[in-house]
Amino acid sequence: MTTEKKIFVLDTNVILHDFNSIFKFAEHDVLIPITVLEELDKFKKGNDLINFHAREFTRELDKLSGDDLFSDGVALGNDRGRLFIETGKAFSEKMKVSFQDNIPDHRILAITEFVNNDNPDRTTILVSKDINLRMKAKSLGIPAEDFKNDQVQDVDNMISLGIQTIYDFSDEKIAELYQGEEGLTEEELNLDYDLTGHRYFILKNNNSSALAHFNPLNKKVQRVEKPSAYGIYPRNAEQTFSIDALLDPNINLIALTGTAGTGKTLLALASALQLSEQFxxxxLARPIVALANKDLGYLPGDAKEKISPYMQPLFDNLAVIKKKFNIHSKQYLYIDELLRDEKLQITPLAYIRGRSLSNAFFIVDEAQNLTPHEIKTIITRAGEGTKMVFTGDIEQIDSPYLDRKSNGLTYLSDKMKDQDIFAHINLIKGERSFLAELASKLL
Structure with missing residues (x-):
């Protein structure tokens, strides 16, 4: 049985998301509308990751084509299809009456419609991360889908792995956890699957309960006590597990997910301050996702004034920690000293590029707004002794081309879940205020 070779037409945002995307369609053919090359030309200059992707894709095209023309397509490699570039096409009557504006999206649709009609024996699919463009294509009778290569299909299962509750757990075993440091074996949890990576458990029965951690290094389940970090004390089980992981020297990579007000960034920053002498x-960085798709140039003021509104939530977390201490205390003054000496830096993520990340405690806030490739780029910069923490809410994504399945934070948690240096904790209970938690649930 032979598989039908499909034709996948790529939108510009797919290439800016992953410049290697053309190699990820197996044996099927890939087609790039000439309009996409025109749009990529606008992104070649700049220091952001999308600018890098635009340049790298153009170089890859040049390498693939050599002296050949694209009219017959160029081979994408063993067991892969061919790459074609299709020139502009006139709008069909259906296109003319549907779309009055001659914009890049509509020119891409016109080319896709032409290819679809010109290859009646093959399936043509438009691949775009723009939901609205996909809806327009489907309205014209053209199949369209998101770029699925780096999507996590079972997000809910991935989230639930980090913390699990075991009910009707033995009283005697809970007592053992409280009495001894040796802990329990994996078998004593009586699970129907093997444990991999760091896992946290809430062990319960009618009489008692315990918080526990499975350490993949010694294969032991040990009780988790309620640690504090620079004046911040955990208020629930998830926060307890978070601080435990953040202070654990054997866990170098951590993902903290959860809705606003669950304490993700506050716990990460407090733990960094607690361990500051070790780094x-x-x-403390976050990506800048400008409002209404406007870049920072639209905002008044110099560079520092432009980024200030985006960084303020991070300074707010620092202020919460400082309020735990008297203004004359050594802990309060130490924070000011770290800021003054620039040992503690709160900055846009873009400003970190090019810096050494050796022996650093590196927190990336709002990581759900990063692409999988951006997450990879950041982590691969980690030098010896560096601990990396990514925080974010995968239900609150500001990028128009990412969702809960395709964002970098979800991708990171899924790909790293079985690794001995990684822990993922999903925080559920809001601790900002009763009002904030009520709004999060009801509105």
């Missing part, structure tokens, strides 16, 4: 640098 040369503390970075």
């Amino acid at each position: 040369d640098q503390i970075y």
Whole structure:
């Protein structure tokens, strides 16, 4: 039985999301509308990751084609299809009456419609991360789908792995956890699956309960006590597990997910301050996702004034920690000293590029707004002794081309879930205020 070779037409945002995307369609053919090359040309200059992707894709095209023309397509490699570039096409009557504006999206649709009609024996699919463009294509009778290569299909299962509750757990075993440091074996949890990576458990019965951690290094389940971090005390089980992982020297990579007000960033920053003497640098960074798709140039003021509104939530978390201490205390003054000496830096993520990340405690806030490739780029910069923490809410994504399945934070948690240096904790209970938690649930 032979598989039908499909034709996948790629939108510009797919290439800016992953410049290697053309190699990820198996044996099927890939077609790039000439309009996409025109749009990519606008992104070649700049220091952001999308600018890098635009340049790398153009270089890859040049390498693939050599002296050949695209009219017959160029081979994408063994067991892959061919790459074609299709020139502009006139709008059909259906296109003319449907769309009055001659914009890039509509020119891409016109080319896709032509290819679809010109290949009646093959399935043509438009691949775009733009939901609205996909809806327009489907309205014209053209199949369209998201770029699925780096999507996590079972997000809910991935989230639930980090913390699990075991009910009707033995009283005697809970007592053992409280009495001894040796802990329990994996078998004593009586699970129907093997444990991999760091896992946290809430062990319960009618009489008692315990918080526990499975350490993949010694294969032991040990009780988790309620630690504090620079004046911040956990208020629930998830926060307890978070601080435990953040202070654990064997866990170098952590993902903290959860809705606003669950304490993700606050716990990460407090833990960084608690361990500050063990690191040369503390970075607290977040990506800037401008409102209404406007870049920072639309905002008044110099560079520092432009980024200030985006960084303010991070400074707010720092202020919460400082309020735990008297203004004359050594802990309060130490924070000011770290800021003054720039050992603690709160900055846009873009400003970190090019810096050494050796022996650093590096926190990336709002990581759900990063692509999988951006997450990879950040982590691969980690030097010896660096601990990386990514926080975010995968239900609150500001990028128009990412969702709960395709964002970098979800991708990271799924790909790293079985690794001995990684822990993922999903925080559920809001601790900001009763009002904030009620709004999160009801509105």
